[in-house]
Amino acid sequence: MDDPVIAGVRIEAGRRTDLELRPARLPSGGWMTIPVVAFRGPRPGPTVWLSAAIHGDEVCGVEIIRQVIGSLTPRKLAGTVLAVPVVNVPGFANGDRYMPDRRDLNRVFPGSRRGSLASRFAHLFMTEIVQRCDVGIDLHTGSDHRRNIPQIRADLTHEPTARLARAFAAPYTLHARLRDGSLREAARRAGAITLLYEAGEAWRFDTEAIRVGVRGVRRVLAHLGTMAFADEEDTDADSVVLESSSWVRSPQSGLARLEVDLGDRVADRQPIGVVADAVGAGARTIRANRTGVIIGRNEAPVVHRGDALVHIGSPAVSSAEPIPAREEGEP
């Protein structure tokens, strides 16, 4: 079989190949480049991509990929790993979630060759990376001052996806429908199984989020037979499966004082904090809107009425209650 070629670069077996994708030119003339590190083993196996910073301010995943890259030995690999630590390169350089054209890159997939800047990035990523892959892991963090407990979000009704989610074994696994325009949806259409890892907060390193992410990615690679890791013997670790989730929104504008943290269990209607104005007047109790576990939390105290405060996930449908529609889309 001929060696695969990505962006004009031959990916030889048994070695690491560093290359760049060139989605567009800078206004000043040089190229914007997306760095890619390809590891191709001497033995056949699946092709897996790892991506982070599709939202430019989500840096935990960049560190996760850096650590995973450091633990891969090309000679020992079966198949190929394509590591893309920063997809939204301009956003990453500016600390910006979005692309310079103000688009959310995770809403424009699969993109088009003749579309907006974001759309061209998405198209290039699809054609050069996703379309050659069997599996992908896309790494995210909370947005807008929200902090997430380490969790996999995946379509758990799709059995191959659910199996990989179990292999990752994040502390929590949330069933999440595919969302239009997301990388996850476009990748599924292209035939790749995709996991989305959500952990930590934008623009910060979160030690636990990074540790769980590195371990989870390596577990998936071990599960796929891509590479064995000496320290991944606990691959059957448990994950709490959450079938649905919703955000508690602020009942009014003011300063929110939350009394629950990530991982806390709450009962429906339980008081979880107070929101009052700057002089403490008009305090209103914030209550849980379901029974479950806190998987996301707003860390910014100044809130407007309707702002998302706390994300609660519920393990299973316990009664005849319908599953409420998720209020939050693809992160």
Ligand SMILES: [Zn+2]
């Ligand atoms: Zn994100």
